[in-house]
Amino acid sequence: MSALTTSSDGFLLHGEPFRIISGALHYFRVHPDQWSDRLRKARLMGLNAVETYLPWNLHEPEPGTLVLDGLLDLPRFLRLAQAEGLHVLLRPGPYICAEWDDGGLPAWLVSDPDIRLRTSDPRFTDAFDRYLDQLLPPLSPYLAANGGPVIAVQVENEYGAYGDDTAYLKHVEQALRSRGVDELLFTCDQANAKHLAAGGLPGTLSTGTFGGRIDEHLAALRAHQSEGPLMCAEFWIGWFDHWGGPHHVRPAEQAAADLDRLLSAGASVNIYMFHGGTNFGFTNGANHHHTYAPTVTSYDYDAPLTESGDPGPKYHAFREVIARHAPVPAEPAPAPSRKLPPTEVRLERRAALLPYLRTLEPAVRTQDPVTMAELGVHGGHVLYRTSVPASGDGLLRFAGGVGDRAQVFVDGAPVGVLERERHDETLPVRVPEPGAVIEVLVENQGGVNYGPRIGASKGLLGPVSFQGVALHGWECRPVPTGDLGAVPFTASDAATDSVPAFHQGTFEVESPADTFLALPGWTKGHAWINGFHLGRYWNRGPQGTLYVPGPVLRPGTNELVLLELHATTGTRARLTDTPDLGPENS
Template identity: 90%
Template sequence: MPALTTTSDGFLLHGEPFRIISGAIHYFRVHPDQWADRLRKARLMGLNTVETYLPWNLHEPEPGTLVLDGLLDLPRFLRLARAEGLRVLLRPGPYICAEWDDGGLPAWLISDPDIRLRTSDPRFTDAFDRYLDQLLPPLLPYLAANGGPVIAVQVENEYGAYGDDTAYLKHVEQALRSRGVDELLFTCDQANAGHLTAGSLPGTLSTATFGSRVDEHLAALRAHQPEGPLMCAEFWIGWFDHWGGPHHRRSAETAAADLDRLLSAGASVNIYMFHGGTNFGFTNGANHHHTYVPTITSYDYDAPLTESGDPGPKYHAFREVIARHAPVPDEPVPAPGPKLPPTTVDLDHRAPLLPYLRTLDGGTRTQDPVTMNELGVHTGHVLYRTTVPTAGDGLLHFGGGVGDRAQVFVDGASVGVLERERRDETLPVRVPHSGAVLEVLVENQGGVNYGPRIGAPKGLLGPVTFQGAALDGWECRPVPLGDLGAVPFGPSGAATDSVPAFHRGTFEVDVPADTFLSLPGWTKGQAWVNGFHLGRYWNRGPQRTLYVPGPVLRPGANELVLLELHATTGTRAQLTDTPDLGPEGQ
């Protein structure tokens, strides 16, 4: 029997009245050594529950594998939540949205262009079933029925915004039930009649998502579901940012007032986000409505707990609101955590990218360029290389465009950039001689995480022509970024040419603490500290610093590596004690 059950207007936990006051923390966006700190701060704000998605694409990076360690050690996260006295809501998908690469669907699965995602297509449901066969056995001990913290599990995610295949939702429900998930199941949809109807499942609790107009949205949920608990499963108290857009902020006062309205109505709530964290590495998603726009590295979300885990204005305001409706621990609000003293890092070693890649074995040779998906490359960059048989001025045309951003070089010299965001397909170039080498460095800037374009291919998307003639005989090479120790660094010297290059420097730390990487004068690329992939930087903004978790630092010498894709006006970076996520906007 599930530990959490429903009445005509609320929940019972082990037979006693219980209101869910929850906040979202995605374990995979937080350094594992900081999980306990974030969970303690959740309890101290007055939360009795935390919620998290599960990213299928990271837990099963290749078919038949299961990763449950490091950032993905969900059993450890659940043990820490239980030790803190917190309940847990699990949202295993298969689709999670979450501003996450491809909405959490594995690239190896969606590379099949004919698969019908999030439907009863057996190619999709069979893959999810096999994933659950691996995933659920190590998680079952953490269900509330077995003494664990997990009190409810979500079926799919905002499905009403995508489809209306009720048989598919029933399959997901039965896939969970048949593998031992006896806890309460729920669906979650935007609070309008169409989405709630398409995304609901008879016999499963319906919940809603919204960030304002509380009375109106609760009324829509009640009209859809005349009996049962009212719950906002995603109470949006901030928002995410795209590269080139503003930094979104929402006032603590308005968010707290809406939280008070929710709780005064007797509803349960999951605050999205309580602590946003970071899109480390290549994990950020993207949106594509009118055009493609990738999400930034920070997932701060203007949440109560900042990206670096410090209580912000919403933390204090929400704690006061929660105290009017439920017990709040009689303990002081945590102080901001220590920060590293401001530090300058000299990146005095360098390795140009293209010459390095030309020395490597293992490229794939094809007559025509193929997509990253066809190469089995899920993230990062691919270098495409061929020769141009004709000299002169002309148009270089990329059939179908690029996914997502391409830097074009002729005989090693940069000749331009094409972006999916601008729908670029053509570049005027001068080819100096017959047989000139054409290289195209393509970056996957993140898979679309919402809507019908999930799984859109990356890389070169069609034939490439020059002066109308097709170019063939391609070498396609992934850029290896897993082992930076193989990069042949040498002293930077006075080199200032504007070519893609790795840069490396070291800095000393007395006592490790959180810090923020500032890169004035740098253009676009990736950053690593001691081999930990912090994520993307881009002077397009709005984000101007990258969060460096204290646990990735060590006493003594530390290493910073950048892959700068364009140019830099200097060879220094700054570690600061203050984040800069850019100018505000709405």
């Protein structure tokens, strides 16, 4: 039996009136050694619950596998939440959006063009059912009915913005129920009549997502659902950033005033985000409305708790608001964490990328270019290589474009870049002689997480021709980044570099603490510290530093590795005590 039930105008927990005051905190965006700290700070702000999505693509990276360790040790996260006295709202998808790669749907699933995603198509629902068969048994002890902290579970996610297949929503509901999920189920949609109608499920609580116009959105919820709790399941108090755009902020006073309006109306709330965290590795998503726009590495979200876990202006403002409506712990608000003293890192060893990749065998050989999915590559980069039978000046044409960004080289020299964002399909090049080698390094910059373009192909998307003649006989090589110890670094005293290369340096740490990696003079690429993939950097901004969680560091010698895709004007990096997320939106 569900611990959380509904009355005509609110929630009951074990039969007693209860208001959910929750905050979003995605375990997979936070270093596991920091989960306890973030959960404690949630409680101290006055929250009685936390909410998290579950990324299907990480938990089941290949069909039939299940990953529940490290960054994905959800059972441990749930134990820590319960130990902190917090309830938990789970949002298992299958689709999560979350500005996350492919909206959390596995690459092996979305790469099948015949599957109709997020519908009653048995190929989709069967895959989700098999995932739940693996996922739910280890989570069962953490459901409230079994003494755990999970009091509610979401059915799908903002489905009204995508489709209207009620039979599909019913399938997801029954998939959860038939596997022992007895807790309260809810749907979540943008609070307008159309979305609520398309995404709602009779007999299941409907909740809304919105960031302002509180009275209007609550009225829309009530018009859709004549009785039961009013709940904003995503109260947007900030926003996310795209490369090349501004850093989005929302004034604390404005967000706090709207939170007060919500709570004064008797509504329950889940603050999105309480603590955003980071899109480590290759996990960021992208949008594609009029054009492709990848999301940055930081998911700070201008949240009450910053990316590095420090209370910001919203933390204190929200704590004051919550105290007017519910008990807030008497303990003082937490102070900012200690930061590493500023440190310079010299990257004195390097390995040029293209020569290194050419040594890796076997390459996948194809007559025409194939997509990353056809190569079994779910993220990162692929190098495509062939020779050109003709010489002279001409257009290199990429039928269908590239997914998502391609750097082109002729005999090892860079000659241009094509971007999905600009709908590029041609590049003028000079081929010096017949038999010259064309290489194309393609980067997957993140799968679209919202709308109909989820699962859009990556890599080279069609035939490639020069002077109108198709180029055949391709070698395809994924860029290996899982074991950086295999990279053949050698000492280098070059002050500048203009070709893609790995760079390595070391630095000393006396006592590990949070820090931020600044890369002045570097262009675009990826960074690892002690093998931990911090994410992408790009001098295009807005983001100017990468967050380095303290637990990634160790006393003594630490290693920094960069994969610089373009050029650097020097071989130094800086660890600083202050983040730079870029110029703010006005």
